[in-house]
Amino acid sequence: MSDEKLALELYRNLKGNKYLIVMDDVWNIRAWNDLEMSFPDDKNGSRIIITSRLDDVALSIKRVSTPHRLQFLTEDESWDLLRRKVYRKGECPSEFNEVGKDIAAKCRGLPLTIVVVAGLLAKKKNLDWWKQLAASLGSVLANSEQIMDILALSYEHLPLHLQSCFLYFGAFPEDSDILAYRLIWLWIAEGFVCPREQQITMEDLAEDYLKDLINRNLVLVSKKTSNGGIRTCRIHDMLRELCLRKAEERNLVQPIDWYKRVASPSTPISSNNLCFHSHGFHDLSENPLCTNICSRFFYASERTPPRELTTTSFVYKFLWALNLCYILLKVFPLEILQLFHLRFLELWIDHLDKLPLLISNLWNLESLIITKEEWDGVIIPVGIWKMVKLRHLRISEEIEFETLSNSGCPYLLNELQTLSALKLSHSGKDAEDILARTPNLRKLTFYRGPSKGGSFSLPNLENLSNLESLKLSENSWELTHSRIPQPNKFPENLKKLILSGGHLEWKEISKLGKLPRLEILKLRRNCFSGHKWKTGDGEFCQLKFLKLSWMDLKQWIITSTRHFPNLERLVVDRCKYLEEIPAVIGDVPTLETIEVYWSSRSAVDSAKRIQEDQKTKGNDGLRVISYSLDEKEASEECPVS
Structure with missing residues (x-):
């Protein structure tokens, strides 16, 4: 029977009858499109339930109802399901409750895991067996073919360009929150991201890859940015085990844990492997069979004293990515300078005055990321301008470039984005010279340390047409006589602005209000000084997120x-003198959330009054999350902003 005749036969059998159809684990919209016309709608209460692991499929299929997203079970819900699966209709003995x-x-x-474990527990309903299983549950689940076969379907349905990106999660420790920018820069360094169009950057394409994995419910968002983007992400333990299995099959990831998964010293390691340590770096540094690995991660189980690396730690001449962000180093390891193929480098250093010549x-x-323990600055040598492939330079303390005058250096860092x-x-002139050589910046942070007074000028930024995020940090603004430039002196595409410190007059903020594309504004640590702020018409027309802190x-x-x-979200944090939040802000039709943390009781009360007032007007969607100075717990869980 042809597909057309089969579809017609199905329609005839269902016509006039009340039916319930369940289509389980649908992987593409085509399956639904092929069958949709076979389901008659006789308005008799018939229902169709469709399950899918893919957000795009669910959103494409929806007819009259919004897709229901299943959440992970809570611990209480997990125990309830486990107990019912093991004992069915019987009662679980009280002595089994704790284990x-x-x-x-x-x-x-994860319900799938709970059901599999319940089957194991049901075989032997004695306390010793349950305790034994609890002690070895991780390895038991990792070796469960039933679980792995089901989860593997999600991997097998991934397009090829996403498979390597997904398997890369196996390189991170279990239960770790992964910074999205770090993950994206590593993907780029590994060559996983290859734009087909010049109009999109590798970073934007990699972010699309990450969103795709999230929409496929393979990756979880742990924390969001202020504009709703991805700050950190993670994967479920069982999916991480799947990553490790598949990655080892492809010689992409080989986990080396000195205490749990000690690699055989006689086992060669493929040049495509990515190796990482959970507790240190000494065990592979002396293994000559590891010299051809392309990437290396080191993770410390706990904070360790500053240390120096030995020469043998860097026999890996073909490294593309080296991540030492969890190992505190005394100084910059000069041996790294021999790793000519390196594309990604992240270090955590106790003392660093100047990058090596x-x-x-x-x-x-x-990508070069350095986190410093000491709070002093870092000098960048002139040689940095020869690193024309550099896309991201991120150092935790202030950086000062060596003088370019008379250096004869012709290079520009056209690829630099961060x-x-x-x-x-x-004067700001030194910074202007630097910015003239970095014309395609998208994210820029300024830092100004303590000084003895006087005003300063913000360097000319209007030519940075790609700049979207600008941060003026700590004492970036002088205490007296400083002014914010006119709006036309800011980059035309600026979307995010963070100011911290400086004590400017509130009247200066009206200039920021005229920035045409500003969506995120964070004001911190008395960047504006004075007790009164009055806003005006036509200001902050595109602003979606506003945060006032300290x-x-x-x-x-x-x-x-x-x-x-x-405005969609307002956050007031540690503003202990603020008397109230203006009531009129509740009438902004786009406002979704007001958050007040560690501020005055009157500010918290005003936020709650705004919420009640909106309810009387039929707006039940406004959320208020509050935590006053004299409260021990927040009225709702405080999301990260």
Whole structure:
């Protein structure tokens, strides 16, 4: 029978009858499109239930109802399901409760895992067996072919360009939250991201890859950015085990754990492997069979004293990515400068005054991230300008470039997108010279340390047409006589602005209100000084997120919803003098959330009044999350902003 005749036969059998159809684990919209016309709608209460692991499929199929997203089970729900699966209609003996709850919690809310474990527990309903299983549950689940076969379907349905990206999660420790920017830069360094169009950057394409994995429910968002983007992500323990299995099959990831998974010293390691340590780096550094690996991660189980690396730690001449962000180093390891193929480098260093003169040896480097323990600045040598492939330079303390005058250096860093944190001088001219050589920046952080007074000028930024995020950190603004440039002196595409410190007059903020594309504004640590802020019409027309933190503001006056017409989220944090949040802000039609943390009781009460007032107007969607100075717990869980 042909497909057309089969579809017609199905329609005839269902016509006039009340039916329930369940289509389980649908992987593409085509399956639904082929069958949709076979389901008659006789308005008699018939229902169709469709399950899918893919958000795109669910959103494409929806007819009259919004897709229901299943969440992971809570620990109580997990224990309830486990108990019912093991004992069916019987009661679980009380002496099994403690170990049973422990087992349920280790299933991490995944129903599939709970059902498999319940089958094992049901075989022997004695306490010793349950305790034995609880102690070895991780390895038992990792070796469960039933679980792995089901999860493997998600991997097998991935397009090829996403498979390597997904397997890369196996290189990170279990239960770890992974910074999205770090993951994306590593993917790029490994060559997983290859744009087919010049209009999109590798970073934007990699972010699309990450969103695709999230929409396929393979990756979880742990924390979001202020604009709803991805700050950190993670994967379920069982999916991580799947990553390790598949990655080892492809010689992509070989986990080396000195205490759990000690590699045989006689086992060669493929040049395509990515090796990582959970507790240190000494065990592979002396293994000559490891010299051809392409990437290496080191993870410390706990904070360790600063240490120096031996020469044998860097016999890996073909490294593309080296991540030492969990190992505190005394100084910059000069041996790294021999790793000419390196594309990604992240270090955690106790003491660093200046990058090595020969840093330009790393001419393939795309991402350089350095976190410093000491709070002093770092000097960048002139040789940095020869590193023309550099895309991201991120150092935790202020950086100062060596003088370019008379250096005869012709190079521009046209690929550089991230620069943090550039030191400001009083004139701003030094910074202007740097910015003229980095014309395609998208994210820029300025830092200005303590000084003895006087004003300063922000360097000319209007030519940075790609700049979307600007941060002026710590004492970036001088205490007196400083002014914010006119709106036309800012980059035209600026979307995010963070100010911290400086004590500017509130009247200066009206210039920021005229920035045409500004969506995110964070004001911290009295960047504006004074007790009164009055906004005006036509200001902050595109602003979606506003955060006030550690401000001495008392009165905030808003007279019209036209002042913040597109505001979605307001966060007030540690503003202990603020008397109230303006009531009119509740009438902004786009407003979704007001958050007030560690601020005055009157500010918290005003937020709650706004919420109640909106309810009387029929707006039940406004959320208020509050935590006053004299409260021990927040009224709702505080999301990360």
